[in-house]
Amino acid sequence: MLDQLVQGFAVAMTPQNLLFVFIGVLAGTIIGILPGLGPMSAIALMIPIAYGMDPTSAIIMLAGVYYGAIFGGSTSSILLNAPGVAGTVATSFDGYPMARQGKAGKALAIAALSSFTGGTIGVVGLMLIAPGLASFAVSFGPTEYFALMVLGLTAVVSLAGRNLVKGLVSAVFGVMIALVGIDSQTAITRFTFDLPELYEGVEFLIVALGVFALAEVLVMLNRRGQGGARGGVTSLRLSRREMALITPPTLRSGVLGFFIGVLPGAGATVASFLSYSMEKRIAKDGDTFGRGNLKGVAGPESANNAAAVGSFVPLMTLGVPGSGTTAILLGALLVLGVQPGPLMLAERPEMFWGLVASMYIGSAVLLVLNLPLIPVFAKVLNTPKAVLVPLVVVFCVVGVYGLSFSVFDLGLLAPSAWSVS
Amino acid sequence: MNPHETGSEGAAPLRPLGGSGAAEAAPDAGAGTARTFAFRNRTVAIALAVVAVGYLVLAFQVPEYTAVNVPVQPGTLPRWLGVVLLVLAALLFFQRDQSAADEDGDASDDAAGGGDAASPAEPLRLGRLRDPRLEVGLFVAAIVAYVALFEPLGFILSTALYLGAMTVYLGYRRHVVTAAVSVGLPLGLYLAMSEGLGVVLPSGPLPF
Amino acid sequence: MRRITSLFPSTPGHGPTRSRAPRLTAAAAAAAVLPLALSACGSDGGTTSSDGTWAPDRPIEITAPAATGGGWDTLARTSARLLESEGLVEQSIQVVNKPGAGGAIGWAYVAGHEADPHKLFVTSPPILLVPMAGDSEYDHDDFTPIARLATDYMVYLVPADSEMETFQDLVDMVGEGGANIGGGSGPGSMDHVALAGAVDAAGGDAAAASYVPFDGGGEAMTALLGGHVDSAVVGVSEAAGMLAAGELRALGVSSPETVEAFPEIPTLLEQDIDFTFDIWRGVMAPAGLEEAQVAYYEDLFADLMETQAWQEESVSLGWTDAYQNSEDFGAFLDEQRTAYTEILTEVGLQ
Numbered sequence: 017m018l019d020q021l022v023q024g025f026a027v028a029m030t031p032q033n034l035l036f037v038f039i040g041v042l043a044g045t046i047i048g049i050l051p052g053l054g055p056m057s058a059i060a061l062m063i064p065i066a067y068g069m070d071p072t073s074a075i076i077m078l079a080g081v082y083y084g085a086i087f088g089g090s091t092s093s094i095l096l097n098a099p100g101v102a103g104t105v106a107t108s109f110d111g112y113p114m115a116r117q118g119k120a121g122k123a124l125a126i127a128a129l130s131s132f133t134g135g136t137i138g139v140v141g142l143m144l145i146a147p148g149l150a151s152f153a154v155s156f157g158p159t160e161y162f163a164l165m166v167l168g169l170t171a172v173v174s175l176a177g178r179n180l181v182k183g184l185v186s187a188v189f190g191v192m193i194a195l196v197g198i199d200s201q202t203a204i205t206r207f208t209f210d211l212p213e214l215y216e217g218v219e220f221l222i223v224a225l226g227v228f229a230l231a232e233v234l235v236m237l238n239r240r241g242q243g244g245a246r247g248g249v250t251s252l253r254l255s256r257r258e259m260a261l262i263t264p265p266t267l268r269s270g271v272l273g274f275f276i277g278v279l280p281g282a283g284a285t286v287a288s289f290l291s292y293s294m295e296k297r298i299a300k301d302g303d304t305f306g307r308g309n310l311k312g313v314a315g316p317e318s319a320n321n322a323a324a325v326g327s328f329v330p331l332m333t334l335g336v337p338g339s340g341t342t343a344i345l346l347g348a349l350l351v352l353g354v355q356p357g358p359l360m361l362a363e364r365p366e367m368f369w370g371l372v373a374s375m376y377i378g379s380a381v382l383l384v385l386n387l388p389l390i391p392v393f394a395k396v397l398n399t400p401k402a403v404l405v406p407l408v409v410v411f412c413v414v415g416v417y418g419l420s421f422s423v424f425d426l427g428l429l430a431p432s433a434w435s436v437s
Numbered sequence: 438m439n440p441h442e443t444g445s446e447g448a449a450p451l452r453p454l455g456g457s458g459a460a461e462a463a464p465d466a467g468a469g470t471a472r473t474f475a476f477r478n479r480t481v482a483i484a485l486a487v488v489a490v491g492y493l494v495l496a497f498q499v500p501e502y503t504a505v506n507v508p509v510q511p512g513t514l515p516r517w518l519g520v521v522l523l524v525l526a527a528l529l530f531f532q533r534d535q536s537a538a539d540e541d542g543d544a545s546d547d548a549a550g551g552g553d554a555a556s557p558a559e560p561l562r563l564g565r566l567r568d569p570r571l572e573v574g575l576f577v578a579a580i581v582a583y584v585a586l587f588e589p590l591g592f593i594l595s596t597a598l599y600l601g602a603m604t605v606y607l608g609y610r611r612h613v614v615t616a617a618v619s620v621g622l623p624l625g626l627y628l629a630m631s632e633g634l635g636v637v638l639p640s641g642p643l644p645f
Numbered sequence: 646m647r648r649i650t651s652l653f654p655s656t657p658g659h660g661p662t663r664s665r666a667p668r669l670t671a672a673a674a675a676a677a678v679l680p681l682a683l684s685a686c687g688s689d690g691g692t693t694s695s696d697g698t699w700a701p702d703r704p705i706e707i708t709a710p711a712a713t714g715g716g717w718d719t720l721a722r723t724s725a726r727l728l729e730s731e732g733l734v735e736q737s738i739q740v741v742n743k744p745g746a747g748g749a750i751g752w753a754y755v756a757g758h759e760a761d762p763h764k765l766f767v768t769s770p771p772i773l774l775v776p777m778a779g780d781s782e783y784d785h786d787d788f789t790p791i792a793r794l795a796t797d798y799m800v801y802l803v804p805a806d807s808e809m810e811t812f813q814d815l816v817d818m819v820g821e822g823g824a825n826i827g828g829g830s831g832p833g834s835m836d837h838v839a840l841a842g843a844v845d846a847a848g849g850d851a852a853a854a855s856y857v858p859f860d861g862g863g864e865a866m867t868a869l870l871g872g873h874v875d876s877a878v879v880g881v882s883e884a885a886g887m888l889a890a891g892e893l894r895a896l897g898v899s900s901p902e903t904v905e906a907f908p909e910i911p912t913l914l915e916q917d918i919d920f921t922f923d924i925w926r927g928v929m930a931p932a933g934l935e936e937a938q939v940a941y942y943e944d945l946f947a948d949l950m951e952t953q954a955w956q957e958e959s960v961s962l963g964w965t966d967a968y969q970n971s972e973d974f975g976a977f978l979d980e981q982r983t984a985y986t987e988i989l990t991e992v993g994l995q
Contacts (some may be wrong), residue, residue, distance in 0.1 A: 043821070067726065085826070184525055185525050192492065195514065201511070202510075203833050207495060211752070212745065215749070216744070234573050330867065351723070352961075359889060360886075403614075405603065406604055407618075410622070
């Protein structure tokens with residue numbers, strides 16, 4: 017295996033492929049920061065560029081876009097409470113309070129470090145046990161998925177804070193929103209009021225942006241002071257104690273996230289929420305989650321990156337996409353004349369190992385790229401509120417439109433925000 | 438949904454209807470956001486019950502699926518959800534309102550590090566209306582107008598209009614900066630999205 | 646972002662995804678404001694020259710009535726890219742995504758541009774099936790067929806170690822009431838019709854086959870691998886990797902003749918089951934196009950399919966060429982609708 021990995025690094029380290037890794041993660045990060053546009057749109061939008069490229073370089077670049085987008089999404093979650101991608105909604109629970117407390121730099125640094133760690137755990141997993149995991153992935157049937165969903169919903173109990181009833185009410189509302197659209201089992205429409213725009217349901221991220229970002233903007237309107245959270249935003253240094261504090265959750269969540277990511281149909285979003293509720297339950301200071309607890313940022317950030325890598329397992333070993341994002345990736349590979357599947361490891365080892373090696377490099381590039389940028393990003397918080405408030409709205413609107421190309425979906429933003437304010 | 442609902446009862450003296458700064462500061466983990474206005478549990482419970490009943494009426498109109506045997510009918514889950522919501526509303530109705538003191542106690546640690554305590558020179562909040570409810574209504578109306586104009590006027594014009602108008606309304610006085618941002622940002626975003634990413638934003642009457 | 650793409654000056658993809666998409670009215674207004682930007686902007690109908698031929702005089706817009714990345718989007722972007730890179734069109738081509746309601750949102754959008762010869766969209770069986778389910782206001786009669794381009798077929802899969810050998814074995818299992826068969830789309834949609842039609846033609850009870858819808862063929866195959874369903878019906882191109890690896894085995898394929906990539910898979914016809922099913926893909930335009938305009942696009946797509954680049958890409962995407970001109974395509978659509986209606990009635994879905 018070491019031989020193969022060395023061979024993989026030889027593939028990934030060519031100047032051309034290094035450039036594509038760099039372009040991929042950079043583009044991914046930028047698209048990810050924009051609220052709404054997530055890895056799925058990011059990859060679909062980068063596909064035209066990938067046409068005509070060498071297939072190995074193309075998948076290296078597109079994979080970079082994927083985990084770059086998940087990485088970038090945390091920035092807007094933390095700074096604006098406007099999740100850049102669905103996988104980073106959980107990050108905003110503690111990341112945004114940290115930013116409000118003037119610890120934006122610290123929160124972003126934790127996000128970067130734990131994303132890096134989670135991504136690396138994922139790559140190690142992909143390298144060591146990918147073929148064996150294929151059977152784990154297919155063993156998940158309807159019963160297991162049902163159990164996973166029940167687990168997810170009960171996790172609400174741990175997120176609900178003091179008032180269990182209100183927590184459950186939000187969970188019920190969430191399921192109600194998810195039920196809108198054509199029932200996939202019977203093709204009967206539910207709660208669509210005969211609006212074709214609702215037939216395919218309501219996008220999770222639109223609700224999240226409305227509930228988190230726009231509602232936060234409404235709150236900002238009435239909050240005292242003109243600036244955002246001022247002061248201390250630039251310090252990203254973590255003390256040794258803080259490092260010790262976030263290490264266990266980062267490692268735990270990385271492993272959890274990887275296995276969740278491997279499951280077809282569950283991805284970075286599920287992984288990050290499960291990690292958040294797991295960490296909250298394990299932590300001795302669990303009741304401070306939601307108020308800027310470092311572990312509440314480290315856990316989900318590690319999990320969502322590990323899950324993004326994990327979702328390559330079913331794609332590369334079975335040739336079946338485990339998520340919407342990998343489905344688009346699969347389509348891109350087919351166009352490039354590559355058929356991922358059980359034969360890929362034997363037939364095109366240079367591609368598999370090149371990808372694995374490029375992921376090590378990509379994670380490192382992300383870290384190196386983002387740490388120096390943190391003070392720049394954090395300046396956003398110094399923007400006068402009168403300017404920042406309309407800007408957040410505009411970014412949400414652009415993101416949602418880019419996600420669905422539909423003004424109707426923009427219309428859904430407002431009621432989502434209204435309903436919680 | 439949110440432990441800070443009763444925030445206004447501990448209201449800051451200078452703000453007739455808004456919640457106190459402290460109570461609003463913390464997006465909580467469950468709902469992720471703070472309330473602008475406060476309602477008592479009973480009020481919320483009654484509203485929820487009304488929603489639940491409406492939802493149940495709709496749920497019972499979901500047709501049965503008879504063509505092929507299916508284990509779960511499409512209407513089953515919604516009906517149970519409606520019932521559960523009704524039960525939750527009842528529980529909430531009989532729940533004691535958490536005291537305002539308690540609320541402020543728990544929220545204070547968020548605000549402590551918040552660093553946004555108003556200096557005397559700064560206005561207490563954004564906007565111009567006395568009643569923050571109207572303010573929020575106006576704000577939402579502005580978003581609705583922006584979205585409504587999004588396609589007819591195109592992205593650039595509608596965004597420039599929205600940004601400019603909101604920034605000025607919210608009291609930002611450096612008009613040159615406002616103008617630069619309102620024009621530059623939509624143009625830059627449009628170019629990045631359309632040329633770089635191939636995302637079609639509506640162009641409206643502008644020729645590009 | 647601009648900087649990134651400009652690193653690839655030779656990338657052919659840059660053109661087709663360019664997203665300046667002036668609307669019909671917008672373009673007219675724009676011409677008054679800034680004539681430079683749209684120098685070729687003429688009347689709405691384009692120019693029909695004296696010899697009766699027509700050519701577009703504005704950018705052509707191809708709508709994919711789905712999100713980026715799916716089958717329709719792939720077809721739209723592939724043909725847009727190749728039409729430009731092969732130099733077959735003088736105007737630029739833009740791909741516009743109008744996802745939602747299984748295609749109905751996109752169809753409504755195109756239908757709103759009646760007689761506009763610069764608005765095409767890509768199409769496949771859902772244009773018949775979605776309206777039949779009552780989920781779209783518009784059906785194929787509301788549009789002008791341009792050309793059928795390519796087709797793919799369905800395979801009926803079982804795990805490699807399954808005891809079933811022929812399609813009849815599956816039908817027998819259905820008869821005993823014990824077969825769960827997965828597919829990648831909802832009940833009453835393409836995969837279900839392909840299954841029910843085949844079972845029915847084999848003399849089985851189509852309504853007794855328990856069809857389990859999954860979110861895409863990939864998930865259906867995963868469930869099959871894990872033993873959660875007994876069989877799955879999936880497009881040949883989607884199943885190619887699994888079949889080549891020997892993880893899954895095909896009981897039959899819905900093509901009229903054996904497919905080139907998998908000559909060992911018997912067709913249903915060879916198993917004395919009188920049923921074929923096409924996953925056809927084509928191009929349509931709004932209603933009310935003139936003959937010269939239709940003729941222009943017929944020739945355009947016929948030329949496209951003769952290019953080397955098209956041949957290469959369609960093979961890697963698993964498409965088989967199946968060109969039909971506007972008239973034949975129209976007649977084909979009518980036949981297909983009749984056939985689908987019969988099958989859905991059989992299952993009790995109509």
